[in-house]
Amino acid sequence: AKASGLGRAHYYTAEVGIVTRERTRLLHGLQQAFDRESLFLVYQPQLALAQDRVIGAEALLRWRTDDGRFVSPAEFIPVAEQSGLIVPIGHWVLRTALQALARLRAQQDGLRMAVNVSPLQFAQPQFLAQVDQALHDAGLPPSCLELEITESVAVMGMERVSALLHQIKARGIAVAIDDFGTGFSSLSYLDRLPADRLKIDRAFVSALDSGDTTARIAEMIVPLGHRLGMQVLAEGVETPAQAQALRQLGCDEVQGYLYGKPMPLDGFADWLAQRET
Ligand code: C2E
Numbered sequence: 001a002k003a004s005g006l007g008r009a010h011y012y013t014a015e016v017g018i019v020t021r022e023r024t025r026l027l028h029g030l031q032q033a034f035d036r037e038s039l040f041l042v043y044q045p046q047l048a049l050a051q052d053r054v055i056g057a058e059a060l061l062r063w064r065t066d067d068g069r070f071v072s073p074a075e076f077i078p079v080a081e082q083s084g085l086i087v088p089i090g091h092w093v094l095r096t097a098l099q100a101l102a103r104l105r106a107q108q109d110g111l112r113m114a115v116n117v118s119p120l121q122f123a124q125p126q127f128l129a130q131v132d133q134a135l136h137d138a139g140l141p142p143s144c145l146e147l148e149i150t151e152s153v154a155v156m157g158m159e160r161v162s163a164l165l166h167q168i169k170a171r172g173i174a175v176a177i178d179d180f181g182t183g184f185s186s187l188s189y190l191d192r193l194p195a196d197r198l199k200i201d202r203a204f205v206s207a208l209d210s211g212d213t214t215a216r217i218a219e220m221i222v223p224l225g226h227r228l229g230m231q232v233l234a235e236g237v238e239t240p241a242q243a244q245a246l247r248q249l250g251c252d253e254v255q256g257y258l259y260g261k262p263m264p265l266d267g268f269a270d271w272l273a274q275r276e277t
């Protein structure tokens with residue numbers, strides 16, 4: 001029994017070793033990509049559901065490797081987060097997305113930009129000053145920026161999170177709770193996060209036209225968000241049936257392939273122009 005126990009220990013060690021090498025390789029590649037400016041942003045439209053009107057976009061990070069392959073942010077964001085590289089990358093995302101918004105607002109007045117903020121970035125003492133500077137440099141009012149955070153910001157302590165969110169709100173910057181219902185979160189956080197918008201995760205939205213009981217969750221998030229004074233945005237909307245179900249639920253806003261995929265800035269501008277005519 002002792003021998004097999006040791007054997008198992010070796011096995012696990014080897015596994016961890018492989019995972020670590022893989023992560024190191026990924027991190028090295030990401031660092032280089034950031035240095036060589038081969039990271040870029042794409043923008044996915046967000047619409048008011050009842051009015052079918054474009055209200056803004058979410059900025060999403062992309063990494064194209066030298067051999068033309070795309071690495072999914074789901075793969076590299078966790079690595080960037082663990083290494084701390086997400087802090088300079090996140091700062092760049094914020095500045096780039098706001099510059100893009102300045103251009104898009106010349107085309108359609110009042111558009112806003114939603115930017116993902118990782119918990120580590122959010123916890124930086126200089127975060128708010130960087131946001132202020134980025135808005136100032138892009139010549140934009142605070143009200144056109146929305147910061148998307150997840151419930152995992154709670155790791156920095158709810159006292160600090162609450163204080164920071166109040167400062168953000170005082171400036172007129174909007175806050176969205178992303179991926180709601182997918183983490184190991186507790187509903188008790190929700191009324192302590194003064195947010196403007198609740199985003200229903202794609203996992204719940206895709207259940208809406210499947211007859212799956214998971215659909216009940218999406219159905220409950222809409223009134224929950226409204227009761228807490230938030231707008232509710234459904235993400236990952238892919239079918240007209242899902243849109244119809246969301247309309248009946250009174251969901252406020254939508255985002256998903258049914259309306260538009262994430263697009264480079266030029267593509268987004270063209271897409272917007274097409275809709276206007
Ligand atoms: P997220 O914030 O939940 O972003 C939504 C994801 O759903 C995006 O994946 C988007 O491309 C995808 N999506 C949108 N509509 C549809 C649809 O109709 N169908 C399907 N199947 N997918 C749809 P993406 O771009 O791969 O991003 C994955 C995650 O990476 C994001 O999830 C976000 O958590 C993270 N991420 C992306 N960009 C950034 C960033 O700049 N900073 C940080 N911290 N995280 C980012």
Ligand code: CA
Nearest residue numbers: 058116148178
């Ligand atoms: Ca997001």
Ligand code: CA
Nearest residue numbers: 178179199235
């Ligand atoms: Ca999300």
Ligand code: CA
Nearest residue numbers: 178179201202
């Ligand atoms: Ca997600």
